Amino acid sequence: xxxxxxxxxxxxxxxxMYVPGLTIDCVIFGYHDRQLKVMLGGxxxxxxxxxxxxxxxxTELLSIAAERTVKEKTSLDNLYLEQFYAFGDSPFRTTKVxxxxxxxxxxxxxxxxxxxxxxxxEFSKVSPEPDFLLDSLEWFDVATLPTLxxxxxxxxxxxxxxxxxxxxxxxxxxxLLEKKFTLPEIHSLYETILDKKLDRRNFPKKLLSLGLIKDxxxxxxxxxxxxxxxxxxxxxxxxxxxxxxxVLVI
Amino acid sequence: xxxxxxxxxxxxxxxxMYVPGLTIDCVIFGYHDRQLKVMLGGxxxxxxxxxxxxxxxxTELLSIAAERTVKEKTSLDNLYLEQFYAFGDSPFRTTKVxxxxxxxxxxxxxxxxxxxxxxxxEFSKVSPEPDFLLDSLEWFDVATLPTLxxxxxxxxxxxxxxxxxxxxxxxxxxxLLEKKFTLPEIHSLYETILDKKLDRRNFPKKLLSLGLIKDxxxxxxxxxxxxxxxxxxxxxxxxxxxxxxxVLVI
Numbered sequence: 001x002x003x004x005x006x007x008x009x010x011x012x013x014x015x016x017m018y019v020p021g022l023t024i025d026c027v028i029f030g031y032h033d034r035q036l037k038v039m040l041g042g043x044x045x046x047x048x049x050x051x052x053x054x055x056x057x058x059t060e061l062l063s064i065a066a067e068r069t070v071k072e073k074t075s076l077d078n079l080y081l082e083q084f085y086a087f088g089d090s091p092f093r094t095t096k097v098x099x100x101x102x103x104x105x106x107x108x109x110x111x112x113x114x115x116x117x118x119x120x121x122e123f124s125k126v127s128p129e130p131d132f133l134l135d136s137l138e139w140f141d142v143a144t145l146p147t148l149x150x151x152x153x154x155x156x157x158x159x160x161x162x163x164x165x166x167x168x169x170x171x172x173x174x175x176l177l178e179k180k181f182t183l184p185e186i187h188s189l190y191e192t193i194l195d196k197k198l199d200r201r202n203f204p205k206k207l208l209s210l211g212l213i214k215d216x217x218x219x220x221x222x223x224x225x226x227x228x229x230x231x232x233x234x235x236x237x238x239x240x241x242x243x244x245x246x247v248l249v250i
Numbered sequence: 251x252x253x254x255x256x257x258x259x260x261x262x263x264x265x266x267m268y269v270p271g272l273t274i275d276c277v278i279f280g281y282h283d284r285q286l287k288v289m290l291g292g293x294x295x296x297x298x299x300x301x302x303x304x305x306x307x308x309t310e311l312l313s314i315a316a317e318r319t320v321k322e323k324t325s326l327d328n329l330y331l332e333q334f335y336a337f338g339d340s341p342f343r344t345t346k347v348x349x350x351x352x353x354x355x356x357x358x359x360x361x362x363x364x365x366x367x368x369x370x371x372e373f374s375k376v377s378p379e380p381d382f383l384l385d386s387l388e389w390f391d392v393a394t395l396p397t398l399x400x401x402x403x404x405x406x407x408x409x410x411x412x413x414x415x416x417x418x419x420x421x422x423x424x425x426l427l428e429k430k431f432t433l434p435e436i437h438s439l440y441e442t443i444l445d446k447k448l449d450r451r452n453f454p455k456k457l458l459s460l461g462l463i464k465d466x467x468x469x470x471x472x473x474x475x476x477x478x479x480x481x482x483x484x485x486x487x488x489x490x491x492x493x494x495x496x497v498l499v500i
Contacts (some may be wrong), residue, residue, distance in 0.1 A: 021360070
């Protein structure tokens with residue numbers, strides 16, 4: 001937890017350590033049981049919610065800055081972050097920032113471009129902790145977001161667009177489903193993210209034919225008459241697909 | 251054409267007009283008859299080839315800066331530019347730039363992030379003209395690029411990756427083929443960009459079933475025994491697909 005003195009020093013001298021005019025915004029999507037959410041922070045003193053974000057250190061790699069930002073702001077570590085877009089078109093991004101008297105005429109008031117990164121986690125399995133600039137971190141349904149600070153509604157929309165397109169070209173699910181899952185479970189995952197119905201017969205066939213998932217030869221006993229087969233990810237094929245890309249026809 | 255005096259003024263005072271530390275790099279792909287090329291500039295005094303690029307004006311929208319940069323550097327206008335990635339990880343992007351004595355200790359030597367945009371044109375139909383910083387503008391085969399300045403080989407690779415993925419989600423071809431074209435012609439376009447074979451029967455069916463192309467009921471007389479049917483883009487469906495996205499299963 002940073003003290004008031006440290007915050008004042010950041011406002012006054014932060015540009016010695018950080019690149020001015022360029023931030024990172026992180027769209028952390030959360031999935032659990034047919035729900036898709038996004039993590040938003042309640043910003044102290046600004047009276048609103050926005051994405052967790054931060055600055056890049058002067059000699060830091062951009063991708064490392066994204067990982068550090070997520071960790072500092074939310075305490076979450078080892079997320080698979082994907083860069084998706086750079087923002088510099090909104091009125092919030094073409095003029096000086098004027099959101100709080102404490103930063104007027106400081107380096108923080110300069111026009112700011114932002115690079116967006118997104119990640120997708122199982123929201124019931126993580127425990128985000130807000131940093132000193134945030135009052136809270138909360139999960140919001142992507143379908144019913146409030147009006148966010150700056151251009152962050154646009155940033156979330158663009159992230160969602162990229163997440164959906166990426167679904168056809170990179171496998172997902174490894175950290176979102178149990179180690180062994182039923183076909184309806186992985187089906188729901190894809191339907192929820194794409195926000196559309198997928199064919200119940202053909203869709204799992206495609207995942208099987210790409211070798212991404214495989215039959216465990218086990219079943220889950222739900223009741224006397226229901227015992228769906230259990231599947232698991234083929235770790236090797238999954239890693240190869242992540243690296244080389246796929247074309248998923250669903 | 252800028253004079254030597256103007257160049258000196260840009261080096262000394264450019265940061266009054268432009269945002270320091272952030273450039274735009276433009277990957278202009280060119281297609282013609284089964285060939286995919288990329289436009290590179292011979293940079294004066296740097297002894298190598300690199301992508302056309304430039305800085306963003308202080309209150310200019312990022313997307314407008316990309317259009318202006320392409321026009322200033324290459325004289326090409328009205329390209330459909332797609333932003334694809336922001337570069338800040340290469341050693342060229344984490345330390346000060348030290349490529350020429352004339353810019354040492356100026357704003358141009360600061361660490362520079364870059365936002366990449368790409369476009370795709372019919373290279374036999376455009377006449378690029380280099381600006382005052384370039385000796386030449388030339389088309390290079392994407393498969394056999396030389397070692398480029400800075401991290402520009404990585405920038406081209408990333409652009410190609412995005413162009414290929416986008417092929418499944420946005421229609422292309424409108425400015426690349428004649429107004430009326432044969433199925434083998436559009437087939438070759440997709441095969442050349444994807445650098446892979448596509449099924450000769452199924453592929454055109456997909457384009458037809460999405461309503462992107464339609465039969466003109468005309469044929470092209472090639473010889474006594476060859477008169478392939480001619481197709482054209484359905485302008486309305488094409489525009490809708492550009493705006494709303496498609497999932498092309500090929």
